[in-house]
Amino acid sequence: NAGVTQTPKFRVLKTGQSMTLLCAQDMNHEYMYWYRQDPGMGLRLIHYSVGEGTTAKGEVPDGYNVSRLKKQNFLLGLESAAPSQTSVYFCASSYSPSSGRGNEQFFGPGTRLTVL
Amino acid sequence: RKEVEQDPGPFNVPEGATVAFNCTYSNSASQSFFWYRQDCRKEPKLLMSVYSSGNEDGRFTAQLNRASQYISLLIRDSKLSDSATYLCVVNLNTGGFKTIFGAGTRLFVKA
Numbered sequence: 377n378a379g380v381t382q383t384p385k386f387r388v389l390k391t392g393q394s395m396t397l398l399c400a401q402d403m404n405h406e407y408m409y410w411y412r413q414d415p416g417m418g419l420r421l422i423h424y425s426v427g428e429g430t431t432a433k434g435e436v437p438d439g440y441n442v443s444r445l446k447k448q449n450f451l452l453g454l455e456s457a458a459p460s461q462t463s464v465y466f467c468a469s470s471y472s473p474s475s476g477r478g479n480e481q482f483f484g485p486g487t488r489l490t491v492l
Numbered sequence: 493r494k495e496v497e498q499d500p501g502p503f504n505v506p507e508g509a510t511v512a513f514n515c516t517y518s519n520s521a522s523q524s525f526f527w528y529r530q531d532c533r534k535e536p537k538l539l540m541s542v543y544s545s546g547n548e549d550g551r552f553t554a555q556l557n558r559a560s561q562y563i564s565l566l567i568r569d570s571k572l573s574d575s576a577t578y579l580c581v582v583n584l585n586t587g588g589f590k591t592i593f594g595a596g597t598r599l600f601v602k603a
Contacts, residue, residue, distance in 0.1 A: 418579070418595035419536070466535055479524065479583060481591070483535035
């Protein structure tokens with residue numbers, strides 16, 4: 377099992393450019409999450425999904441959009457990148473908290489994004 | 493006030509030392525609790541869940557005090573390989589699912 381994978385690993389954008397980050401998991405998890413991590417701030421939830429076709433806003437959703445067309449994939453889009461979106465982005469997945477199988481989150485290796 | 497607050501770091505300890513990390517959370521609706529470990533430039537990984545009765549995994553012991561809204565992690569006989577950032581994590585279920593990560597405490601174990 378590959379677990380949680382993310383592409384790309386690194387990216388440099390210019391202000392105003394758009395991009396999509398792809399997350400894939402092969403653990404049949406219902407829940408998927410996108411976080412950003414900034415120095416001294418800890419991980420902050422951007423958006424999450426509790427199942428295929430559903431998404432919800434997290435703590436810092438502005439400037440980002442997401443889609444979950446397939447259970448195993450969760451896409452994060454930046455329509456018009458800004459320097460404030462320079463960060464490390466982590467995708468994670470877990471079973472539903474009500475599943476009885478524990479709700480440990482498994483993380484991907486991260487994407488380092490720089491917006492100039 | 494942050495919803496999850498951790499000890500400020502970094503902690504610098506010699507090999508073999510015992511070190512304790514503390515974490516407080518503000519929402520009494522918090523349901524489940526975890527400690528994650530994050531190595532430099534890597535993703536967070538679950539170290540252990542935290543149960544009300546307290547739990548131990550080898551050199552690591554986690555405790556939860558719901559009345560005081562306080563979580564702790566004790567590491568005994570520190571190893572060089574324990575050097576990492578330790579993240580306190582709280583799950584809420586207040587009509588919508590929410591996970592809150594603490595900012596982390598950095599640990600350096602030195603020979």
